Amino acid sequence: MSANGNAGRTLPWALVTPALGWTLLFFVLPFLAMGFSSLTAHEGGGFTLSNYSQFFANPAYWRAMVNSLQVTAIVTLISVLLAYPFAWILAEQVPERWQRLALMLAVLPFWTSYVVRSYSWLLVLAQNGVINRALTGSDLFAEPVQLANTRLATITGFVHFFVMLLTLTIFANLKQLSPSYRKAAADLGAGPVRTFLHVVLPLTLPGIMVGAFLTFVLCIGDYITPQILGGNNELLMPQLVMMQIGRRGDFPLASALSIILMAVVTVAYLACARWLKIERA
């Protein structure tokens, strides 16, 4: 080792520095720039807290945050409730040799373009779309129902995406569960329902929480789905941020709103930290 003793000290740094440098230069530094920008005035520069006080003073901005939190909470809840039984069926009811195929099919549309996926829900939900044609065609409804450009449409688009994601994570979780737990519960006289409620569910809870947290983070930060499916009837936070850049060129306010959004995600992380840590260990 003495022969390359010198290389032994410089080589490891030579290996990790490019990646660290990239992260510092194009991730940490931009974040600091954003933080700095959020403290400046849009017109004329100079330090100010007005970008933050605007958020708390302007009910329209508040409304966007409340909308975002509501939509994200509803999406997370519905996605977990839909995905859990589905993942359970794939893991327990589908024969072993078909499982891989069944799972692959369940997440296949995941790989369509994200922009296109939201748009294709528009084809389904529009005034003259597939669902309305079916409804009016079956004489149940005389008039088409307003489905697109509503909160319902946004939620549908989001749930579609996150059911696939959660099915994947919950399935992995259920498969990791050793069958001996279930056998032990059965040996001790528990029926299938009790086994599920007292053994399987608590043991998969950490996995569900990790999936739910992932859903929360990705959902609250997403611009495309609410913009395409929700229209501009009610704004969510990412739409508000993009509006400041696109229409008004107000980088400081957009930066402040982004930082507030990130703070909310951090709070959510701390709230789930107990489960997220268990998963990592």
Added chain:
Amino acid sequence: MHKAIRILSALYAITVYGFIFLPVVVLVLFSLQATSFPIPPFTGPSLRWYDAVLSDTRLTSALVNSLLVAVLSSLAAVTLGFLSAWGFARFTLPGSALLRGLITLPLTVSYLIIGMGLLVLFNWAGISKSLVSAGIGHVVINLPLCFAIIYSQMGDHQINIERAARDLGAPEWKVLLLITVPVMAPAIFAGFFLSMTFSWDEFVISFLLTRFDTTLPVEIWNLLRSGLNPKTNAIGSLVFAVSIVLVVLFELMLLRRKPA
């Protein structure tokens, strides 16, 4: 009782599969629509919209841009990720856990915020919007992913092969290129193809950081402003096809590891 559960399970699974596939089936079906509106009733198969897409130079050049950005940014991400994974796996560095945490940190931040940060920084530095700026952003989001995949696959069994090579007189660069890279090839390819699918489909960073030349998702976005349009269905179906190819390659690379 058991039979009832099986029937209910089957019904439930079919319903969820239906929900998952509904928009994709509608997308592909109406991309084959003969008339100008991608709405029911279906008016018979026609490839005219694929033809229209492939003769639209804005779309085809955006497609080339997307591929170019995806390939180059994924190459950069996988190279940086591999080198740092090797460095962290083979050597003990002071503050190693903290530094690894720093590299994976961008995974926890939404793309919108990463794009915003770069926009503010580039704006100050006077760097103009271009495919290169978007590519830089794509490396930021994919580097942690490549690092995590490759780092998790760095097993102990490779250490001995590397040591043997060193004992036989190979310099470090030869060990890296002739031993570690081939041994780690499945993980490297997996990281590369996964990065490709993410970069290929990434919207918000490209939207914020490009202006005239732009990537396919952004161009599709612009197309959406004209309302429902079978051309969008055709280009969407094509993008889906490319993603599936990338995913299959990713699967093959990762599966090749398992039997060994």
